[in-house]
Amino acid sequence: MVTALMTFAEYKLDITSEMMLNSILQTAKHPFLYGIAAVEEENPLVIIGSIAIIGYVVFLYIKSFSKKKTWETDKNDTHGSAKWTDKRDLVKDNNYHFIGYKHLYNEWKKSIM
Numbered sequence: 001m002v003t004a005l006m007t008f009a010e011y012k013l014d015i016t017s018e019m020m021l022n023s024i025l026q027t028a029k030h031p032f033l034y035g036i037a038a039v040e041e042e043n044p045l046v047i048i049g050s051i052a053i054i055g056y057v058v059f060l061y062i063k064s065f066s067k068k069k070t071w072e073t074d075k076n077d078t079h080g081s082a083k084w085t086d087k088r089d090l091v092k093d094n095n096y097h098f099i100g101y102k103h104l105y106n107e108w109k110k111s112i113m
């Protein structure tokens with residue numbers, strides 16, 4: 001990202017997409033050379049970006065220790081709206097209807113004959 005911005009700053013209006021692509025490809029091929037060069041030049045984008053990344057990693061590291069280790073459940077061992085149920089709970093509000101497996105099997109046999 002820094003390389004693309006520096007290339008753009010160097011060539012300003014004379015830049016082409018080919019120049020930008022070559023610059024990014026060279027950085028991708030030799031990231032350590034360009035990284036070291038940017039630090040030696042004391043490039044402010046690299047310094048601020050490095051500080052931000054280090055700060056973010058430290059924040060995530062500290063935050064990972066503050067998480068609770070277990071799930072909190074409701075009094076009937078549910079989490080959220082999930083719960084254990086049986087077929088009576090499903091059919092009582094008329095959203096589903098129950099068909100016995102023998103009836104289903106007989107209907108299926110009739111449909112294929």
